[in-house]
Amino acid sequence: MLDAALLRGLPLPRHGEGDDKNARGAVLVAGGCREVPGAVLLAGTAALRAGAGRLQLASAASVAVPMALAMPEARVIALPETPDGAIDGSAADLLAERAARAGALVLGPGMMGGGHSADLVAGLLPKLEGPALVLDGAVLEALPDQREVLRRHAGRAVITPHDGEMARLLGTSRQAVLADPLSAAREAAARLQVVTVMKGGCTHVVTPEGRSWRHDAGNAGLATSGSGDVLAGVIAGLLARGAAPLKAALWGVFLHGEAGRRLARDQGPVGFLARELPAGLPRILAEMAG
Template identity: 60%
Template sequence: MSAPVEVTEAVLRARPLPRHEEGEDKDSRGRALVIAGSREVPGGALLAALGTLRAGAGKVRIATCRSVAVPLALAMPEARVIGLAETAAGGIAPAEAAGLAARAEEADAVLVGPGMTDADAAEALAGALLARAAGAGVPFVLDAVALRALRPGATPPGLRGRLVITPHAGEMATLLGIPRDAVLADRLGAARRAAAALRAVVVMKGGGSFVATPEGESFHIARGNVGLATSGSGDTLAGILAGLLARGAAPLDAALWAVFLHGVAGERLAMRQGPVGFLARDLPAEVPGLLARIAAGEDDRGA
């Protein structure tokens, strides 16, 4: 099998994102639905939603636990926040899947998983939601514990070609039913195997991320640094990805741009603040400028 393509600014410019012209309204820039958060980690939903808007989406709805909906709405006035029934463990109740499927049909991209701590409830919710919304034609991003809803070979046909997943090594090991060490020994191979089995675009996160497609394409993004290994960083990445999907980017293009932007954002923050200690909440604000620089033909090395 051929070596992965190294992703650079030039590679991204050959895969341009949708353009938005003066006079367009916020609906034309895309509507993202972020199903995320929990009683203990409401911030996961906040970070993901920030990522969607900083990536250029016009609207974001956050669906989260009712007990944290009001403070989350105050923390992020740009979002519409929907409070949902919750489990005793503080997760979104699986019974909310039918209502969320209806809301998914109104969105241009759906993200499920950031900040969810009740793993059993998240698995049940995501599984029911995917089954109900598979025919809606909306792209989905699955992150964190929501990945537990997936089974190799069992992706709903309506989601094939419209599903992006963002596992780290431990989550990939669970998906494939292999030891974590086996994933770490061949992260690209694991990404390719999962992409083929799930018919999804796979972002294999880590120090130098890999992206693989069901058709056998693969890519390597070497940008980033150790500072990105911090709480909430993955939530932000998933949000950026969902925002690009909401704008109309194809799943593979959205994945490549999102991982690259996330990595370079970390580099820029490291240059200004130091190699470790910057926060996940700092990352989204770097994205609009990076989008403009890359589109203008400029390369960026953290300057």
């Protein structure tokens, strides 16, 4: 069971009063498109609220300037884009260069699926050296073709699929995943050698070796647009601070769920927004550290 008692025995890295922002690590969030630029903002905000020290956002060139204005805390990178506003596969070299200076890379929130994202994944993953990875959204469907490359990143990658994404990743039906989400998570974790966060009403965190933890303290309000982007950002922020992938995933799932629980208590069980979740994270982290 994933709860506060478990996590108190798995403390996060501590940061002293004299530390500068570099001591808490840098996160790069890459994703979005002309139609869905906000997913990158949600993940980036969550990464900073989880304690990361520096943030870069990378998205389609047409949305880079408004993204920079919406989030003055971040450095924003304009990526080459396709005529329909998706990130072009040719962005892989630029992203690899920027990711080399980050502690954690989130790839996928808000990205369009299909050939362009597959090209980006195929071009980027072999070039990455160093950053911990959180793979989410549209890039997940490209991972089965990158199994051998992913194994090179074993020990530093987390994936965060919901049931539909997991079904596409495994080449099965959504109904099959919903019938046994833990088995699906174990299969994905073993195949790809990644820590797997199987999102749902009950979320499962699974290691490549098959160890698992369940967190069923979420609520219906978390099933809202952008909630998964926030979770990906929280995990990345913890990775940047120095937490190992499994610890970052366990803490990330708990913090996300607890932030939702408190919003449900204070505002009502449904109707709160994903953008409201990150603001509660510093208080929860402080309480857990105390």
